[in-house]
Amino acid sequence: MRLIPDRISTRIAATVIAALVATQIINGLVYVGIIGSADPEFDAHVLVERMAATARVIDAAPLGDRPQFIAALSQPPVALDLASQPPKEKSAETRPFDIARGKLRLVLGDPNRDVLFFKGDAERRGTAWVHLKDGAWLSMTVAEWPEPSGILGKLALQLALVAAVVGPLSVWAARKISAPLATFAQAAETFGVDSGAPPLKEAGPRELRIATRTFNRMQERLRRFIDDRTRMLAAMSHDLRTPLTRLRLRAEFVEDAEQQQKMLVELDEMTEMIDASLAFAREDARREEARRLDLGELVATVCDGAVDAHQDVAFELAPRSEILGRPGALRRAVANVVDNAVKYAGAARVRIVPMPGEFAVEVDDSGPGIPEAERERVFAPFYRIESSRNRGTGGVGLGLAVARSIAREHGGDISLANREEGGLRLTIIVPRFHGAQPSPR
Numbered sequence: 001m002r003l004i005p006d007r008i009s010t011r012i013a014a015t016v017i018a019a020l021v022a023t024q025i026i027n028g029l030v031y032v033g034i035i036g037s038a039d040p041e042f043d044a045h046v047l048v049e050r051m052a053a054t055a056r057v058i059d060a061a062p063l064g065d066r067p068q069f070i071a072a073l074s075q076p077p078v079a080l081d082l083a084s085q086p087p088k089e090k091s092a093e094t095r096p097f098d099i100a101r102g103k104l105r106l107v108l109g110d111p112n113r114d115v116l117f118f119k120g121d122a123e124r125r126g127t128a129w130v131h132l133k134d135g136a137w138l139s140m141t142v143a144e145w146p147e148p149s150g151i152l153g154k155l156a157l158q159l160a161l162v163a164a165v166v167g168p169l170s171v172w173a174a175r176k177i178s179a180p181l182a183t184f185a186q187a188a189e190t191f192g193v194d195s196g197a198p199p200l201k202e203a204g205p206r207e208l209r210i211a212t213r214t215f216n217r218m219q220e221r222l223r224r225f226i227d228d229r230t231r232m233l234a235a236m237s238h239d240l241r242t243p244l245t246r247l248r249l250r251a252e253f254v255e256d257a258e259q260q261q262k263m264l265v266e267l268d269e270m271t272e273m274i275d276a277s278l279a280f281a282r283e284d285a286r287r288e289e290a291r292r293l294d295l296g297e298l299v300a301t302v303c304d305g306a307v308d309a310h311q312d313v314a315f316e317l318a319p320r321s322e323i324l325g326r327p328g329a330l331r332r333a334v335a336n337v338v339d340n341a342v343k344y345a346g347a348a349r350v351r352i353v354p355m356p357g358e359f360a361v362e363v364d365d366s367g368p369g370i371p372e373a374e375r376e377r378v379f380a381p382f383y384r385i386e387s388s389r390n391r392g393t394g395g396v397g398l399g400l401a402v403a404r405s406i407a408r409e410h411g412g413d414i415s416l417a418n419r420e421e422g423g424l425r426l427t428i429i430v431p432r433f434h435g436a437q438p439s440p441r
Helices: 008-035 044-060 063-073 095-108 148-193 206-251 257-285 295-308 327-345 399-409
Strands: 078-083 115-119 124-131 137-143 291-294 312-315 322-325 347-355 358-364 413-418 424-431
Touching (some): 008 148, 044 063, 044 124, 044 137, 063 078, 095 115, 095 124, 148 206, 206 257, 291 295, 291 327, 295 312, 295 322, 295 327, 295 347, 295 358, 312 327, 322 327, 322 424, 327 399, 327 424, 399 413, 399 424
Parallel strands (some): 312 347
Antiparallel strands (some): 078 137, 124 137, 291 322, 347 358, 358 424
């Protein structure tokens, strides 16, 4: 199957054609091996019966009428003649001729009858000579049977006709059958990028319609789950503002200045976390529509914005990198990663690396790196490693969590690795674009 394109329709068509060709080959081989010819007249048993019947007729016919009988019975592929003596050369003694000689004597009912066989020239297969009762010899010359090459040529022509006629029909039928499955696969891929994609139309065979119905239900349940989570997050963040405001008012009445300042700092940090959560919930609720875009242009725009903000960010020009995604969300993910590198390392170097089936956005910095035990924890919401727990660096620990969430919504992911030359490399994986753009809702 490695030689066949990786498509169900092509494989179905190839299977049908291969089965038909194999059937034709087997039938041809059986036909050639058992029958030996396309014409039953050439069968050895039929020829022996015909020779014996002819010999009995000529043997019983009056001498004067024999020429008329010879002329009447001389029909292709057998030519008859009468002679007083057979040829002087040595008769054929091969096993096939010995078997034919024995069968002919058995049919004639005379085991002692003189029967000779001679191999023919290039145009004749051979001649059988039967000794008649009056001493004359009857010769029966059989035309040459088709050569194996001729039979194989006809078989090859038959196979070519089968492939020419059945091939296009098989491809058309296979594409017709597999089209709903291709649509189903495209819908699943689109849902990985846009959870708000419209439900898939139920079409195709019964099993595929059931799978489509199940997929639509799963999509609806996931959409409701995401919406409920977003609304709950927004409600919790909003409701926390009231007790935080009351706490701030009470902190104003604390007489100990040092304790008061610590309380206000903690309240400011909690307020910032709530504001970040609300911003994330509002953006997630907007449900930006996925579309076809160039990842290189998007990343370049983010880097240019960072440079305009006087940040040390460099971007290597990349070839066109087409993806299907939500530009606003992807822009935020890349910006979060670049900002993270600038905050904790002072600079960022960004490039796009083409990979099989996907693109990798690599963001390098020259900072201290991250211990291996912390590399997954930093993607948890509101988590910051101990060395970054200061107000100078800013942030509440949502940047990488949001970036990974966006990358995974697009069918990709984010990973961290320490560079050998020092610093950290953060890689955003985004699948390549392949397939039709999703239908507008």
